[in-house]
Amino acid sequence: MKIIQEKHPLAIRWTHWVNFPILLIMIWSGLLIYWANDVYTVTIFGYTFVHFFPEWFYQWLHVPQRLAEGMAFHFLFMWFFTLNGIFYVLYTLVSGEWRLLLPNRHSIKEAWQVLLHDLHIRKMVPPQKKYNAAQRIAYTSIIIMGFGSVFTGLAIYKPVQFYWITWLCGGYHLARILHFALTIGYVFFFMIHIVQVVLAGWNNFRSVVSGFEVKDVPSIEEIEPVVEEQPKAQPLPVTLKKKANGKKTK
Amino acid sequence: MEKKLSKAELQELAIEKKIKRRNFISFSAFFIGAGAAFGGWKWLYDAEQETAGITAGVRKPLRRALNQTELFFRRVFSNDHKVKTYPKDRAAKNVRVNSDIGLNNDDFSAENWQLSILKNSGNVLKIGIEEIRSLPKTEIIYDFKCVEGWDQIQHWAGVRFIDFIAHYQLQEQAKMQYVGMETPDGEYYVGLDMESALHPQTLLAYEMNDKPIADVHGAPLRLIIPVKYGIKNLKRIGTISFSNQRPRDYWAEQGYDYYSGL
Numbered sequence: 001m002k003i004i005q006e007k008h009p010l011a012i013r014w015t016h017w018v019n020f021p022i023l024l025i026m027i028w029s030g031l032l033i034y035w036a037n038d039v040y041t042v043t044i045f046g047y048t049f050v051h052f053f054p055e056w057f058y059q060w061l062h063v064p065q066r067l068a069e070g071m072a073f074h075f076l077f078m079w080f081f082t083l084n085g086i087f088y089v090l091y092t093l094v095s096g097e098w099r100l101l102l103p104n105r106h107s108i109k110e111a112w113q114v115l116l117h118d119l120h121i122r123k124m125v126p127p128q129k130k131y132n133a134a135q136r137i138a139y140t141s142i143i144i145m146g147f148g149s150v151f152t153g154l155a156i157y158k159p160v161q162f163y164w165i166t167w168l169c170g171g172y173h174l175a176r177i178l179h180f181a182l183t184i185g186y187v188f189f190f191m192i193h194i195v196q197v198v199l200a201g202w203n204n205f206r207s208v209v210s211g212f213e214v215k216d217v218p219s220i221e222e223i224e225p226v227v228e229e230q231p232k233a234q235p236l237p238v239t240l241k242k243k244a245n246g247k248k249t250k
Numbered sequence: 251m252e253k254k255l256s257k258a259e260l261q262e263l264a265i266e267k268k269i270k271r272r273n274f275i276s277f278s279a280f281f282i283g284a285g286a287a288f289g290g291w292k293w294l295y296d297a298e299q300e301t302a303g304i305t306a307g308v309r310k311p312l313r314r315a316l317n318q319t320e321l322f323f324r325r326v327f328s329n330d331h332k333v334k335t336y337p338k339d340r341a342a343k344n345v346r347v348n349s350d351i352g353l354n355n356d357d358f359s360a361e362n363w364q365l366s367i368l369k370n371s372g373n374v375l376k377i378g379i380e381e382i383r384s385l386p387k388t389e390i391i392y393d394f395k396c397v398e399g400w401d402q403i404q405h406w407a408g409v410r411f412i413d414f415i416a417h418y419q420l421q422e423q424a425k426m427q428y429v430g431m432e433t434p435d436g437e438y439y440v441g442l443d444m445e446s447a448l449h450p451q452t453l454l455a456y457e458m459n460d461k462p463i464a465d466v467h468g469a470p471l472r473l474i475i476p477v478k479y480g481i482k483n484l485k486r487i488g489t490i491s492f493s494n495q496r497p498r499d500y501w502a503e504q505g506y507d508y509y510s511g512l
Contacts, residue, residue: 001258001261001262001265002262002265002266002269003265004265004268004269004272017280017283017284021287021291025291033399034399036397036398036399037396037398037399037400039399039400067397067398068307068308068501068504068505068506069308069505071397071506071507072308072309072312072313072315072316072505072507073312075315075316075319075507076312076315076316076319079319157512158323158326158511158512159333159393159395159512160331160332160333160476160477160511160512161323161326161327161328161331161511161512162326163331163332163333163334166334167334171334171393172393172395172401173393173401176399176401206273209276209277209280210272210273210275210276210277211272211276212269212272214269
């Protein structure tokens with residue numbers, strides 16, 4: 001039979017979905033700004049593999065000649081991006097969700113096993129709570145990256161007033177490179193994230209909107225023969241309740 | 251068929267109902283929220299441009315946001331916050347030239363050039379370059395930052411604006427909120443908040459790399475204001491004025507932040 005299992009608290013769903021369009025706007029407006037001095041490439045031994053970005057890409061997204069507009073959007077939505085991030089971190093700290101999110105000493109080994117499993121090399125995955133080890137690492141990294149974007153952003157936004165931030169970022173020039181690299185990082189994160197969400201299926205996706213997953217557990221009748229000696233139907237509701245955090249299972 | 255549903259079946263039905271109800275509520279909220287967000291974005295993206303004045307070229311709500319953000323960050327401004335300086339050998343030999351707006355007047359002659367200080371009394375103070383050169387000289391080697399995103403370590407020298415104010419006894423003028431500077435032909439002009447103008451690293455510069463400034467860099471006298479983007483570092487200063495209203499500013503009329511402070 002089916003049971004409802006609570007998964008994502010409202011605050012986490014809220015910050016997740018609020019962040020999505022904000023980050024999109026930050027990346028887009030950042031692109032409008034970057035265009036004005038688009039000097040970054042991946043060059044190894046004098047050979048340029050990638051130029052950020054090719055002309056067709058700019059034309060496709062109508063990027064050219066919009067520096068001022070990009071800055072105006074960027075310096076408004078930076079507030080929402082930062083506040084939403086602060087709210088998320090505070091929530092995870094206060095609620096104790098951080099325990100499920102932060103990697104622990106087993107996480108690196110387990111994440112490797114998760115990766116092998118996802119690539120269909122390994123059959124078994126290690127036991128997990130809400131998030132597997134790879135998710136713990138990814139979701140913690142993305143928060144550190146978010147912090148990094150605000151920090152390197154401040155370093156290039158107010159390099160004189162926040163000279164110490166600029167200094168910690170290795171100077172103005174490096175801070176801009178880091179700020180850009182983090183953005184590329186988000187794009188990679190996003191692509192992997194989408195693939196994983198599709199693979200994980202509807203039940204998982206729904207939980208990020210509605211908060212719960214539907215689990216199939218053996219019904220009372222099905223398990224009856226196995227637990228012959230036990231009094232009828234007594235222990236199961238208790239376990240159910242406990243699993244579902246004692247809330248809203250009736 | 252008349253047999254009553256078992257307890258388990260009833261429970262199952264109740265759960266199904268609950269799942270449906272919660273799905274409906276949460277997805278409705280989700281789509282309403284997404285719709286509202288999209289509507290908000292449409293509103294902002296299609297918002298009317300500001301009325302062209304001292305600032306222009308930006309959607310009204312975004313200009314309000316820029317001005318509010320300015321007020322927030324002006325609170326952290328301090329004369330104790332200095333731009334990082336470098337040893338002389340780090341300075342670029344080939345200094346980047348990014349703009350020649352205001353430098354294209356063929357009638358201009360550096361020999362006859364005089365700086366005009368427009369006092370609020372109506373008097374105009376005219377000062378020649380030799381006189382400015384005789385004032386205490388300050389050097390700075392720092393990372394010049396362009397609003398486009400590039401930066402370059404450059405070496406400039408001249409008189410600090412705050413020293414200049416003191417020498418010509420312009421303290422009364424400097425009590426006002428803004429300084430305006432324009433090129434002699436009036437083609438390029440900037441407005442500066444007084445605290446940034448009086449920052450100890452703000453220079454009226456006449457030398458670059460130990461030589462008199464070349465024409466393309468704004469001979470004979472230009473502004474070097476490290477607490478602002480390059481767009482505020484006016485080349486070839488013709489006039490300086492003081493005001494409690496924001497003076498006109500070339501790039502603020504083109505959609506850029508008026509403050510443009512670093």
